[in-house]
Each structure stands twice: as structure tokens, then as C-alpha cells.
Amino acid sequence: MMNKKQLLALLVGLSLPVYSSALFAKGNQDTINEARNIVKQYAQSLKHELKSALKEKGTVLAIESCHLKAPDVTDDISHSSGWVVRRTSLKVRSLEDAPDKWENAVLQQFERMNKKGIDFDKMEFSDVVIKKDGSRAFRYMKAIPTQKVCLRCHGSNIKSKVASQLDSLYPFDRAVGFKVNDLRGAFSLSKPLK
Template sequence: MNTPLPAALAGLALLLAVPTSAGAQDPAALQAEGAALIKEYADTLGAALKGAIDRDGPAGAIGVCHEAAPRIAAEIGSRSGWTIRRTSLKARNPSAQPSPYERAVLEEFQSRLAGGGDIATLTRAETVEENGGKVFHLVKAIPTAELCLACHGTTLKPEVKAKLDDLYPGDAATGFKAGDMRGAFSFAKRL
């Protein structure tokens, strides 16, 4: 004869049997969640950059990337549980150097572009084993827009070059043309 669990233990057993978030390991749900967060991050950062350029010119936008971009990423990451970064094969900020995983994805994206691929389709979403656990990665290419060329193009104004040299000695994130892949949004969530 089975004896029923006391109410408190029954409630605990039910709580432990229910995942903490619906679809927490469903790749399609994770991809949709990550895509929405990428859009939020890109839109928020883009608005801040445009506002700074309108107010202070391109040199003013450099401060947004230097200070506001990490803050925006941290705020969204803290709220969502995702690790949020921008990375590039030609990084401006040493902390934006790609991890081995990100480098492989960025190199694959470059190959696809060289073969005539559409930058708008350059996204990879997958779960990988990392550091003894599973991590869902969502990486999406960042195209270089006309707006970006003031700080990432081939010809920079002296005040822009001076500000970049001051904040980012060893900057490699110039020489881009409109439509080039400047880097990628790299979002990760430990499962």
C-alpha cells in the first residue's frame, strides 16, 4: 500500500518536475527568444548611436560604443539570462576578440559571403557542449551600413581617428565598405 506524500512534499515534487521556463531547451524557442533580444539590442544601440551622431557627429558615437553598448548588453543580459556580445574578425575593442567558436562561425560567414551569400541570412543557432555543460549559441552577422562608415570605413575624419586612437589603440575595425560583414552579434545561454 502506498502512502500519500504530505502536501508540502507533493508540491515540491510537482515543482521539481516542471521546467523553470517553458521551452527552455527547445531550439526553436531559444532561437526566437535570442532573435528578439538581438533585435532589441541592435535597435537600442542603433538609436543611441544615431542620437549621438546627430548631436555630436561621428566622434560622439564612439563614446556610445565604448560606454553605452556594454551597459545595454549587460542590462538585457541580466534581465534575460543571455550572455550578449559583439565580436569581429577585425575587432576594435580587445574584449571583442572572438572565442574559438565565434571565430569559426565568422570565418564560415565570410566564406558564404565570398560565395555570393546574402548577409541578411548569415545566422547560426545551435547547442554546443562547453565547459562541462550545454550552451545555446545564436550568432548573427552585422552588416556595415552607410552610417557605420564614419567610424569603420576607409576614410576617417581626423577627430574620429584621434578618438579611436585614444580609446582603442591597435584598432582593427576600419577599412569596411557598405554591405561588408563588420562582425556579429553573439548571444549565448547556458542550459
């Protein structure tokens, strides 16, 4: 027997391909806007950390910075916003970022959208889900594109010093081999609803 969550995940998985339009948003417009703003702040903080680390320390040491700072930035933004905020991907570096079933289905949909050439800015998805305990949550995801600067640590031509540092910190690293404009992953947000 499937529990509610599994059933829901299945339904989401089955119904997603139907929404071929760029944006499928469910939920209160204010809540969606709130999610969009949090993503903006979160993306800016991460970008700021990455840029300054790359500039000051170079790629190898910047890995350390991503390793330590990215989770910090994530905790800070979750704390200040009151939402659960994270990043996830179909090919993760940190096992902590592995997608759950709902996220996995949305990421698959983003992949299909990317193949169709839909703009990354329009790749977002939201829904109201019912959790196992019967409570409801608003969930939101926004796609993250691969840019040129990302290739140093997520591309297919990674310098050997960088690669060995990544290996030692992330023995299960799957977040390599990306090209510019590949879907790198997504921001994933959720908030309990009353």
C-alpha cells in the same frame, strides 16, 4: 592532448564549411526564436543610441558614446534576458569583443557566405555546445553588415579628428577599412541548457 573545448572548436571549425546553405540552425525552435528576438532588441537599442549620439554630438563625440553606451546596452540586454549577449568580429575595435574559437569559426563561415552573396538576413548559426565542465549551452550568432553610416568610424576614409580620438581610446583598433556590405561582425548569444 586537446581538451574537450579545443576538440569541439576543431570539430566546429572542420565541419562548418560543409554547411554551405544559408541557414544552419541546431537547437530547439523556441530557443532560436528567443535568440532572434533578443538580437532584434539589442540591435534596435544600439542603433537608437548611435543615431541620437551622431545627431546630437557629431562623429567625434559619438565615439565616446559608443565607448561608454555600447557596453551598457550590452549589459542591460544580458541582464534582462538572462542570456550572455555580446558583439564580436574578426577585426575588433575593443579587445573585449575578441572572438573565442567557436565564434571565430562561425565568423569565418559568415565571411564565406558573404563572398557568395548570401543575404545578411539569412546569416545566422546556432549550435548546442558542451563546455569543459560537462554542462551544455545553446549558442547563437547573427551577422552584422556594414552600412554607410558605419564608415565614419569603421571605413577607410576616416576624418583625422575621428581617427585620433579612436587611436587614443583603442590603441589596438583593427575595426577600420570596412566597405558597405562587408561583414562588420556578429551578435553572439549564449544560454546554459539544463
